[in-house]
Amino acid sequence: MPDWEQQLKERLAELKLAPAVQEEVIAEFAGHLEDAHEGFLKQGIGADEAARRVRNELSDSRQLARRIQRAKQGEENMNNRTKQLWLPALVTSGLGTAFLAILEDEGIRRLVLRTPPVGPAQAYPLWLLSLPVLGFLGAYWSRRAGGAISARIIAGIFLSLIYFAVPFMILPIALVVDHRAPTIGVLGLAWLLLNWAFLPCLAQLLGALPAAIGGRDERAEDRSAA
């Protein structure tokens, strides 16, 4: 009997699934072709003709690979990225922003915490202290969802990445709207980034790293297995 598994491996070389999944698919298809071959033999068809007919199933192996790829991975990729990165990143960023608003805005603070207002000098350190917790939460959530180490870290520090990007988005807009260069200056921008991006990033990283480093990194395992 022809070695169907070997033939499938050659013809479905462009299939790019996780090694374990790919192996399973090839084993399943090889079983199918083996059964089909035996079926033809039982019908009294000669071995060569039976093998030729079975090989016909693989005539458009490119299309087969594409369809399998789509069925196995298409939705999964999308869902996994959402579960492992976007959801933890956006929820923890939302929480961080909401906490900052509660601390800074007197009205919201009174409404939510029912405590006397604090000045910006107190609000900022309090917010900074909450960031390791949020960093840990984002990274841990991503890890639980099976995220790779890179996804866990990004999920942990996503709020700081947003705050880092905001000035670079606002400055050009201000330039267009006001028709003049913003007066913030290089030092001002550096100070802004230090306080609202680098320090928060460090704080979040502090919380994210313990959660990010532990546990399995499935993507790295897939790569090393390949």
Add this chain to the structure above:
Amino acid sequence: MIAPAMKRGSGELAILTVLAEERLHGYEIAKRIEQQTSGVLRFNLASLYPLLYTMEKRGWVKGTWEIAASGRKRRCYRLTPAGRKYLAPLRQEWTRFFRALHRLAGVAHA
């Protein structure tokens, strides 16, 4: 001969129907459908497995590696409760569709 689009649409119904009777592996599913439709519906690797994998992802069928009657290791599929729940209205929908076509053909032939 049935058009490919119709075959695709009916593929889910065919697979779920044969799996509602018993658990089968891929080749058996294809053979069973071919036999029960007198060769009108035929599945090959490219048409059967993408559909099976999609249905598995949706939770309608579940595949597990088992030792088949032939003594070889095969991935057998069974209908899940969600698949059974999905099959009932699907059957009704197709029945309505074929009745409508039948009525239409009857009027056309009158």
